[in-house]
Amino acid sequence: MRTKAALAVAIMAMATLGLAGQLVATTSILGDVVRRVAGEGWQVYALFPPEADPHAFQPTPREATLLARAEVVFICGAGLEAGLEPLLSLASRVMDVSQGIALRAFPDGRVDPHVWLNPLNVGVWAGNIAAALSEIDPERAANYQARAEAYRGELEDLDGWIHEEVGRVPAERRILVVDHLAFGYFADRYGFRQLAILPGFSTLAEPSARELAELEGEIQRLAIPAIFVSHTTVSPLVEQVARDTGVEVVRLYVGALSGPDGPAPDYLSLMRYDVAAIVAALGGG
Numbered sequence: 001m002r003t004k005a006a007l008a009v010a011i012m013a014m015a016t017l018g019l020a021g022q023l024v025a026t027t028s029i030l031g032d033v034v035r036r037v038a039g040e041g042w043q044v045y046a047l048f049p050p051e052a053d054p055h056a057f058q059p060t061p062r063e064a065t066l067l068a069r070a071e072v073v074f075i076c077g078a079g080l081e082a083g084l085e086p087l088l089s090l091a092s093r094v095m096d097v098s099q100g101i102a103l104r105a106f107p108d109g110r111v112d113p114h115v116w117l118n119p120l121n122v123g124v125w126a127g128n129i130a131a132a133l134s135e136i137d138p139e140r141a142a143n144y145q146a147r148a149e150a151y152r153g154e155l156e157d158l159d160g161w162i163h164e165e166v167g168r169v170p171a172e173r174r175i176l177v178v179d180h181l182a183f184g185y186f187a188d189r190y191g192f193r194q195l196a197i198l199p200g201f202s203t204l205a206e207p208s209a210r211e212l213a214e215l216e217g218e219i220q221r222l223a224i225p226a227i228f229v230s231h232t233t234v235s236p237l238v239e240q241v242a243r244d245t246g247v248e249v250v251r252l253y254v255g256a257l258s259g260p261d262g263p264a265p266d267y268l269s270l271m272r273y274d275v276a277a278i279v280a281a282l283g284g285g
């Protein structure tokens with residue numbers, strides 16, 4: 001309690017001095033969306049660095065300090081940050097931005113956390129972020145709502161563009177063989193099937209030899225030209241499947257942005273990069 005009281009005093013002092021308050025988002029992708037909605041007047045920190053696998057994140061004391069100082073900690077939710085519960089208890093306010101999204105389940109019944117690979121779900125994030133900011137800063141509520149609305153327009157344009165692009169890939173070739181089952185929301189929206197090398201929802205699981213052999217058989221039977229692997233996934237099994245089947249390995253940005261000079265420094269460019277790479281690899285004419 002004493003810490004929280006001290007924190008409240010510090011926040012009031014910062015407000016009096018006109019200093020920017022601090023917001024924290026867990027992933028770099030969510031950090032970008034929070035920045036778009038929050039605008040000037042807030043410093044936004046992403047807990048997971050760019051190029052980091054969100055399933056394998058290990059917090060350090062730096063993250064604990066960031067969390068304790070933040071006015072709101074935004075999490076993707078849907079189970080993505082399940083391993084961070086002790087750390088999140090340091091935060092004074094945590095908001096699950098995926099509230100209101102129709103969550104899909106994996107075949108084993110667990111919730112699929114990769115909601116952001118459908119841009120319309122990111123529109124829900126923007127609305128939730130605007131609502132949280134309006135609550136703590138009611139004077140600028142109209143500003144946050146307007147920013148969220150403008151961003152939702154960009155997301156709808158992106159969605160239209162993706163529909164056009166994937167429309168160039170014949171329906172029978174719309175199969176994503178991926179390192180892990182990250183593309184469920186994308187596949188549902190844009191008419192793809194996905195097959196995963198690593199079972200389960202995370203990059204941390206390992207398939208049996210039989211499962212791997214079945215997948216390789218499927219890749220050959222369906223004449224699949226490429227497998228799609230998250231930029232941050234390091235797995236000898238992915239290399240093995242590529243070697244055994246002779247298919248191309250295409251790296252995508254899935255759970256994290258690139259650095260500022262890379263091809264996916266923000267969410268909109270991440271989706272454009274991935275879709276262009278998928279359509280090119282699957283032979284969109």
Ligand SMILES: [Zn+2]
Binds near residue numbers: 180181201202203
């Ligand atoms: Zn993932």
